[in-house]
Amino acid sequence: MIKVSGIRKVYRMGDLELAVLRGIDLEMNDGEMVAIVGPSGSGKSTLMNILGCLDKVSSGSYKLDEIEVTRLSDGKLARIRNRKIGFVFQSYNLLPHLNTLENVELPLVYRGTSNRKLALESLEKVGLSDRAHHKPTELSGGQQQRASIARVLTQSPSIILADEPTGALDTHSSKEILNLLTELNQSEGITTIIVTHDPSVAARTRRIIRIEDGLVTSDEPVNNGQEN
């Protein structure tokens, strides 16, 4: 359960103050699948980084599963990222010198519970077990994105944050990735938040939050009938 109220994010450049988020209020229930849309520069990525505990708010409150995240130390935030939040980035963000399996296992290394078998199972779930010992550079874009989703699966997080997950993929791979995310949302009940500017991606979710100029301008459920 995510509860955000009055979040502001201000960047200072000398005397200039640039407010990227100007007071965001949001609530997301467990198991929801949400799209955050908006033009570039609207603050949607900043919002995602804050939701993912990668960035800190200037003011406001962010409660994740009843925990006030804004007051946590760096160490505690790292722990939350490790256990509760799974990221899917546009650029996959796999470590180039580790093979697929090692990349998928990495969150468990930091958790201190390395488990090769679990990592292999995650790779199997995304249909990539035959690529376990390949380096990321030897995989296609779609395969790399599936590997990064497998990495999220080994974390078994309560939230998946996907920032333009299909931004660098062709239509076929995009469809695959979205199917995978939808499936995980439905089978594992993981809250899934997708940041995108692509209306067709947003349409695959069940709720679209529009952000413009650092404010929420609309927050509406998706009509299921529109799904193709």
Place this chain on the structure above:
Amino acid sequence: MKTFQGICKLAFKGLLASKQRTLLTILSVSIGVASVVTLMSIGKGNEQIMVSQLESLGTNSLFITPGAVVEKRVRKAGSAITLTWEDADAIASSVKGVDVVPEAQASCSASYGGENIDTKAIGVTYEFEWIRKLNLKEGRFITPGDVESSSLVAVMGNKVAKEIFKGDRVVGSQIKLGDNYFQVVGLLESKAGSGMGYEDDSVFVPISAVVRRMVNVRTPEGGHSISCITSEVKERSEIDQKKDEITNLLRKRHRLRADQDDDFFITSMEEQIKMVNELSSSFTIFLSVIAMISLSVAGIGIMNIMMVSVSERTREIGICKSIGAMKRDILVQFALEAFALTVGGGIVGIVLGIWGLPGMIDKIVRFMGSGGGTLCIVSPEIIMMSFIISMGTGLIFGLYPAYKASGLNPIDALRK
């Protein structure tokens, strides 16, 4: 613990990912460490050589030399004519428990065939042979009879014999020293490497031949002036006592009043060894400082490389942080990488320092012809020390970049 294992693996993979950089760093550290090992070994070896050279003269020896010439309270160059052969005889007869060898030196030219070289004729008695631990290669040494009858016989030092006889038979030949012809009766083995070398360059003759036929300098009392008396004390514990006894005897013989200074010097071998030790340890310190400088250059090299590595891998650090790597994890990973580089370099450097460089330096020194023997002595302490120093360098110079890497804000790191 499991986290640590995993991070070790990550550090290892990180190093493997940039093999060239890893190899170059190891190379720079190993050269630094090798130079530490080599320089410290040279210092140690040098110390050992000097001490063993002195010890080969006998550790229980007291050296008595004439005092300096003092004119109107100003010390002049050269030695006074205060020490005599008769002093030596007096010490031998009235101080118990010492063996006495007088030495009278005469610089002269030695000629044989057409050859003519400058050398030193050293007049000694038969005891000189065993007190100085000389080994004969051929023939015999000076005998008591030779001294008794001032025989014109000579025992050749190895090097001077080679220079003057050039492969001719040495023992049995005649050689002209100064104005006198001497019969060569013996040839010494080379002392190079263990001796001071002066035995190799000298010709030994009976002391009586020197003081009567070559440099007939007399004291006002009619004594035969000589250059040095070596007293070998039989019991090591009695050295100081014998030194006092000899001092008193000589003062009495030289008729010195209580307010007058000694007109001779007595130094014990122990004092000389102590002096040499002090000298050579300051030499070792000097070498160590140079070695430290070279090692700190290597250390800065590591820091440089780790810094580059950190900024090159900022994004990677961001990725690791996004999936939950703590500050500590990143710190450990980068510190481990630096540590592995220095320990690796340290091992290579020690191997290089033990088997590579000293051998090379030995060869160069031998090639240049100055002495022989092992110049470098590698001791376990030196190895331990260089290993610890290299690890220390790794930690000191590796921790800062690691600390910098770990403190990166995840989102800033990811944006790189």
